[in-house]
Amino acid sequence: xxxxxxxxxLDAWYAVETLSDVTRTPRQTRLxxxxxxxxxxxxxxxxxxxxxxxxxxxxxxxxxxxWTTLGKPDREIFEIAEAAETxxxxxxxxxxxxxxxGPRVVENFLDMAHFPFIHTNILGAEPQTDxxxxxxxxxxxxxxxxxxNCRFFQPRIAVTEENGDFVQLTFRVPTPFVVMxxxxxxSAPTRLDVIAxxxxxxxxxxxxxxxxxxxxxxxxxxxxxxxxxQVIFLQDRIIxxxxxxxxxxxxxxxxxxxxxxxxxxxxxxxxxxxxxxxxTTLNKP
Amino acid sequence: xxxxxxxxxxxxxxxxxxxxxxxxxxLTFRKIAVDMFPGAEEMAPSLLALxxxxxxxxxxxxxxxxxxAEAILLYLAHHYDPSLQWLPRTPTLxxxxxxxxxxxxxxxxxxxxARRQSLFTAEAGEIGLLRxxxxxxxxxxxxxxxxxxxxxxxFVGTSATIADLALFPAIALSRDYGVEHEAYPALRRxxxxxxxxxxxxxxxxxxxxx
Amino acid sequence: MSVWYPVALARGLEPSSACxxxxxxxxxxxxxxxxxxSHVWEDRCPHRGMRLSFGFVRGFHIACLYHGWxxxxxxxxxxxxxxxxxxxxxxIRANRYPSLERLGIIWLQLPGETxxxxxxxxxxxxxxxxxxxxxxxxxxxxxxxxxxxxxxRVGGLPVIAALQPLSNTETALHLVIExxxxxxxxxxxSVWGAALRTRAEAS
Numbered sequence: 001x002x003x004x005x006x007x008x009x010l011d012a013w014y015a016v017e018t019l020s021d022v023t024r025t026p027r028q029t030r031l032x033x034x035x036x037x038x039x040x041x042x043x044x045x046x047x048x049x050x051x052x053x054x055x056x057x058x059x060x061x062x063x064x065x066x067w068t069t070l071g072k073p074d075r076e077i078f079e080i081a082e083a084a085e086t087x088x089x090x091x092x093x094x095x096x097x098x099x100x101x102g103p104r105v106v107e108n109f110l111d112m113a114h115f116p117f118i119h120t121n122i123l124g125a126e127p128q129t130d131x132x133x134x135x136x137x138x139x140x141x142x143x144x145x146x147x148x149n150c151r152f153f154q155p156r157i158a159v160t161e162e163n164g165d166f167v168q169l170t171f172r173v174p175t176p177f178v179v180m181x182x183x184x185x186x187s188a189p190t191r192l193d194v195i196a197x198x199x200x201x202x203x204x205x206x207x208x209x210x211x212x213x214x215x216x217x218x219x220x221x222x223x224x225x226x227x228x229x230q231v232i233f234l235q236d237r238i239i240x241x242x243x244x245x246x247x248x249x250x251x252x253x254x255x256x257x258x259x260x261x262x263x264x265x266x267x268x269x270x271x272x273x274x275x276x277x278x279x280t281t282l283n284k285p
Numbered sequence: 286x287x288x289x290x291x292x293x294x295x296x297x298x299x300x301x302x303x304x305x306x307x308x309x310x311x312l313t314f315r316k317i318a319v320d321m322f323p324g325a326e327e328m329a330p331s332l333l334a335l336x337x338x339x340x341x342x343x344x345x346x347x348x349x350x351x352x353x354a355e356a357i358l359l360y361l362a363h364h365y366d367p368s369l370q371w372l373p374r375t376p377t378l379x380x381x382x383x384x385x386x387x388x389x390x391x392x393x394x395x396x397x398x399a400r401r402q403s404l405f406t407a408e409a410g411e412i413g414l415l416r417x418x419x420x421x422x423x424x425x426x427x428x429x430x431x432x433x434x435x436x437x438x439x440f441v442g443t444s445a446t447i448a449d450l451a452l453f454p455a456i457a458l459s460r461d462y463g464v465e466h467e468a469y470p471a472l473r474r475x476x477x478x479x480x481x482x483x484x485x486x487x488x489x490x491x492x493x494x495x
Numbered sequence: 496m497s498v499w500y501p502v503a504l505a506r507g508l509e510p511s512s513a514c515x516x517x518x519x520x521x522x523x524x525x526x527x528x529x530x531x532x533s534h535v536w537e538d539r540c541p542h543r544g545m546r547l548s549f550g551f552v553r554g555f556h557i558a559c560l561y562h563g564w565x566x567x568x569x570x571x572x573x574x575x576x577x578x579x580x581x582x583x584x585x586x587i588r589a590n591r592y593p594s595l596e597r598l599g600i601i602w603l604q605l606p607g608e609t610x611x612x613x614x615x616x617x618x619x620x621x622x623x624x625x626x627x628x629x630x631x632x633x634x635x636x637x638x639x640x641x642x643x644x645x646x647x648r649v650g651g652l653p654v655i656a657a658l659q660p661l662s663n664t665e666t667a668l669h670l671v672i673e674x675x676x677x678x679x680x681x682x683x684x685s686v687w688g689a690a691l692r693t694r695a696e697a698s
Contacts (some may be wrong), residue, residue: 094323234489
């Protein structure tokens with residue numbers, strides 16, 4: 001175990017715990033190769049420190065989670081406007097450990113073409129496997145990757161729905177280890193459900209991730225909403241753990257994208273521009 | 286109107302065993318989704334009142350409340366299977382089914398713990414109980430290797446029993462805790478047979494396509 | 496120069512199925528199409544690197560589990576479900592290796608330091624089992640005077656023992672009886688193999 005020296009990875013904020021789990025009892029985990037401990041002080045303030053060091057790391061409480069950094073981020077944690085809406089259901093789905101690299105997990109979240117095969121009869125089904133063209137870009141003003149006008153035919157569009165329809169999705173990658181989707185809410189089409197995936201890279205080939213949802217649905221039972229997303233997320237685990245190489249390739253050789261992989265092409269280019277080594281094949285023999 | 290009610294967690298392999306049998310028997314039941322993770326709802330007072338061991342699955346049938354996946358399999362097979370295939374009554378076969386149910390609870394328990402740790406631990410180290418999990422899987426593969434020589438394809442007797450269902454998750458979900466199927470060729474062939482049982486359904490960790 | 500490695504028992508690989516294996520840590524998929532032909536390829540889909548051993552076999556092709564890309568027996572990708580109407584470019588292919596079936600075993604040919612040849616086929620074989628032994632290949636090989644393919648006698652039966660070096664720490668042993676026999680003989684050799692496994696792992 002050794003803390004990484006990749007500045008691109010170090011100088012960023014990472015969610016490491018759900019706030020409601022942070023108590024007086026210390027909890028240990030690993031971030032970028034560094035073991036860290038989280039707990040609350042007597043005053044209730046959350047504290048994070050590296051194992052073997054006494055000084056406190058910077059912390060933030062945002063989006064229901066405790067965030068920290070091992071470096072010096074040049075910006076604050078990204079906004080999720082919908083999270084502030086008071087009528088939203090906040091559903092933290094729990095932290096799952098994956099023997100995979102963080103960037104592979106992000107790419108899987110961006111991908112729609114796997115819906116019929118991995119999330120069969122939930123997010124997609126044969127024969128409607130076609131991925132309609134969509135738009136994707138690196139937004140230079142905010143330094144984020146976005147994929148818009150995404151559509152896919154889903155047999156069961158959300159917990160509240162029984163019938164199939166084209167779901168309309170927007171994907172957003174605000175930082176290399178966070179990915180989100182905005183989904184037109186079937187029961188309230190002027191509003192967007194938000195599902196975010198916070199990834200905590202532990203080692204280059206090991207991470208923890210938690211899906212966190214800010215939903216418009218005020219009718220479904222909490223446990224049904226939780227189950228719906230947990231099943232989808234856990235169905236992806238066997239995929240991301242079995243991609244070779246484990247680290248995300250950033251050079252164009254070896255892996256062949258298609259038009260449906262636009263968001264992944266943009267994401268890989270963006271990571272390469274940033275020079276992210278952690279979790280990728282950049283500068284590795 | 287069915288009186289069967291299952292307190293269930295979709296990602297739990299012990300609940301999955303019961304879901305498999307309920308589907309194979311074509312039984313209607315009410316499924317109550319319990320927030321086992323991250324909520325640990327099976328430890329909440331209302332569920333501890335039903336099952337003081339603080340675990341899932343819990344089955345209710347009218348006034349009867351049962352916990353323990355293997356016990357629930359026994360009850361459902363005994364009460365709701367007119368074909369008598371899922372729990373054979375002849376003493377030899379009954380004894381063998383009971384033996385493998387106990388194996389599923391005890392020896393395959395290592396797999397349950399290994400999987401839970403691999404999925405949900407916050408720490409980065411090697412997970413425990415891998416040696417014990419692989420040992421149980423090896424015993425299962427050795428058994429099915431010998432069975433295949435005689436033309437038998439199920440753990441007990443000449444058709445699927447609740448022993449097969451109870452043993453299935455430990456190998457079917459082994460990749461969840463980092464154990465490949467490479468070393469278990471007889472179990473690979475047996476798993477494909479399980480997939481063809483009536484009502485078969487998957488759970489995350491078991492691919493839909495095979 | 497090339498070396499032949501045993502990777503599976505032929506009868507153990509059912510039609511329309513796939514499994515994964517390794518030689519010196521390198522991952523391969525072994526699959527059999529519905530017509531009965533077996534194939535050994537690099538265990539990796541060229542799209543996003545998903546292991547093809549998780550794939551599903553339909554007819555004469557294997558499809559990758561992740562996005563359903565279909566590869567024919569020549570390794571050519573023929574269908575990309577996300578774009579079902581396009582003709583897939585010929586450059587999109589899986590990486591195949593030479594393989595054949597002999598002595599009841601599926602063999603994979605890899606570049607090597609020596610040039611070896613497979614023995615000629617036998618008139619009759621009865622497959623027993625493939626054992627995975629948690630011991631280095633050298634230790635298992637020592638049981639057979641360091642021959643990767645040994646013909647020995649077990650309980651009077653002519654047995655072929657073929658070694659597959661899975662990794663530095665694990666070895667697969669494929670056992671075939673070089674005669675047409677039944678369950679009694681298979682069990683005898685199977686139990687013998689399990690005892691060898693125990694012995695190799697204990698030392």
